[in-house]
Amino acid sequence: MIKTLTTVGPNLGPDWNNNQPEHIIIHHSATFNGDVNSFDRYHRLQKGWVAVGYHYVIDKKGNIQLGRMETTSGAHSVGWNNNSIGICLVGHFDYEIPTDEQLIPASSLATNLCQRYGITSLRVISHKQSNIKRCGKPLKTCPGNNFPMNYLTSLVSKNMYKGIIYQLEVI
Numbered sequence: 001m002i003k004t005l006t007t008v009g010p011n012l013g014p015d016w017n018n019n020q021p022e023h024i025i026i027h028h029s030a031t032f033n034g035d036v037n038s039f040d041r042y043h044r045l046q047k048g049w050v051a052v053g054y055h056y057v058i059d060k061k062g063n064i065q066l067g068r069m070e071t072t073s074g075a076h077s078v079g080w081n082n083n084s085i086g087i088c089l090v091g092h093f094d095y096e097i098p099t100d101e102q103l104i105p106a107s108s109l110a111t112n113l114c115q116r117y118g119i120t121s122l123r124v125i126s127h128k129q130s131n132i133k134r135c136g137k138p139l140k141t142c143p144g145n146n147f148p149m150n151y152l153t154s155l156v157s158k159n160m161y162k163g164i165i166y167q168l169e170v171i
């Protein structure tokens with residue numbers, strides 16, 4: 001069985017062909033609203049980056065938006081940017097609680113990435129977890145203290161177990 005996910009393109013920024021994904025890192029935007037275009041403007045104009053730092057953004061309605069190309073190193077998790085895909089869910093989950101409207105597409109996207117890169121669901125981690133591994137203690141709460149990371153990874157592992165092929169279609 002095949003499940004097709006719709007993503008809103010195009011990709012932003014250059015193709016540097018320098019990213020080899022082994023992990024999927026989950027972020028929140030730490031803003032109450034926004035989308036890939038507003039983050040792209042912020043990251044380019046305020047931070048001086050080539051494009052939005054994330055590879056994917058999931059907006060408040062659950063739309064999957066394309067950011068950087070997967071083959072381009074990200075700018076989302078120091079020390080992990082050449083070997084991961086960064087997915088950002090819009091919201092500030094220290095204060096809000098993400099709903100299935102965003103979590104289901106996030107889990108489906110993560111499943112697609114796991115399948116394409118041969119990554120297990122154990123390698124779908126939070127930004128906070130990547131910081132723990134790097135620095136010994138978390139520097140941020142990202143993706144937020146209310147974010148149900150275990151629930152998200154359980155959805156991914158269930159998807160993987162069922163053997164459904166997840167495909168991405170760009171509109």
Ligand SMILES: [Zn+2]
Nearest residue numbers: 027028127142
């Ligand atoms: Zn983050």
